[in-house]
Amino acid sequence: MSGVTGSSRRPEQQNCNRAEMLRRLVCSDCTLSFLIEAHDGISAAIATRAGFEGIWASGLSIASALGYRDANEASWTQVVDVVERIVDTGDRPVLVDGDSGFGNFNNARLLARKLHQRGAAGVALQDSRFPKMNSLVGDRHLLADVSEFSGRLRAVKDAVAEELVLVARVEALIANQPMEEALLRANAYADAGADAILIHSRKNTADEILSFAKKWDNRLSLVIVPTRYHSTPNSKFRDARIAAVIWANQPLRASIAAMRSVCERIVADEGVVGVEPQIAPLEEIFELLEYSELANAEARYLPGPT
Numbered sequence: 167m168s169g170v171t172g173s174s175r176r177p178e179q180q181n182c183n184r185a186e187m188l189r190r191l192v193c194s195d196c197t198l199s200f201l202i203e204a205h206d207g208i209s210a211a212i213a214t215r216a217g218f219e220g221i222w223a224s225g226l227s228i229a230s231a232l233g234y235r236d237a238n239e240a241s242w243t244q245v246v247d248v249v250e251r252i253v254d255t256g257d258r259p260v261l262v263d264g265d266s267g268f269g270n271f272n273n274a275r276l277l278a279r280k281l282h283q284r285g286a287a288g289v290a291l292q293d294s295r296f297p298k299m300n301s302l303v304g305d306r307h308l309l310a311d312v313s314e315f316s317g318r319l320r321a322v323k324d325a326v327a328e329e330l331v332l333v334a335r336v337e338a339l340i341a342n343q344p345m346e347e348a349l350l351r352a353n354a355y356a357d358a359g360a361d362a363i364l365i366h367s368r369k370n371t372a373d374e375i376l377s378f379a380k381k382w383d384n385r386l387s388l389v390i391v392p393t394r395y396h397s398t399p400n401s402k403f404r405d406a407r408i409a410a411v412i413w414a415n416q417p418l419r420a421s422i423a424a425m426r427s428v429c430e431r432i433v434a435d436e437g438v439v440g441v442e443p444q445i446a447p448l449e450e451i452f453e454l455l456e457y458s459e460l461a462n463a464e465a466r467y468l469p470g471p472t
């Protein structure tokens with residue numbers, strides 16, 4: 167990993183590069199890119215070590231890790247604080263799930279400015295009404311007015327210009343609206359200055375996403391979140407010239423499964439001997455968070471033992 171963690175990094179000086187790096191991932195219809203979810207510093211470090219080029223600061227995963235529901239229960243400042251840890255520790259461009267912007271145009275542009283200050287590379291804003299409900303939960307998904315949401319996008323663009331990639335997320339298909347409504351909204355958001363469109367679907371197959379992509383005809387790059395239609399081969403996304411796939415929650419779900427199994431085993435055994443071989447050694451934590459960098463810095467900056 168090229169960077170170092172913690173206070174020795176100054177992300178505000180690297181923001182433009184980060185936005186450029188993210189732009190290359192989500193705004194290119196020539197190569198399919200992959201972003202992975204992170205919800206805290208250590209999940210960002212793991213994603214980076216695994217080789218992902220970009221990180222999705224998932225609203226669902228951040229809220230869940232904090233013990234909140236993905237229904238705007240976590241405040242925007244809580245999200246921004248977690249994003250800072252993801253940025254610092256992950257050392258990859260971070261696209262932040264900004265939900266619907268936590269209010270109107272003013273709240274959205276404030277969020278965007280703060281995310282930029284904390285080193286995020288981009289923000290995705292979805293056209294839901296506040297408070298949102300996670301797109302894969304239930305049937306109550308109310309949409310914002312198209313022109314009001316377009317104003318939110320324009321305000322964000324005016325506030326952060328090219329320094330933060332702006333992804334406009336269309337929730338029309340989640341809200342059971344027809345394809346025409348999804349296309350109308352995507353066109354309006356492209357006109358408002360979005361850099362890419364995230365088209366979301368909760369179907370188990372990619373049919374409606376692929377049909378949208380065909381009709382959209384690549385007016386702007388497309389980003390997708392194949393959580394429900396995860397078995398679709400990537401070749402279909404490449405053929406449809408999708409720019410980026412977001413794997414939005416798999417690391418969080420992996421950690422839940424692992425923690426549950428380990429906790430249950432410890433309760434059953436009344437001890438930890440049985441789980442030791444399955445869990446990460448402490449050395450892995452020290453390595454992920456670069457304790458050796460701190461030891462080197464101590465040698466440089468602290469006086470020797472007296």
Ligand code: SPV
Pocket residue numbers: 224225226227236263300301302391393414415
């Ligand atoms: C998230 O990861 O928070 C997302 C994707 O927005 S979804 O959970 O499908 O809404």
Ligand code: MG
Pocket residue numbers: 224225226263265
């Ligand atoms: Mg979300």
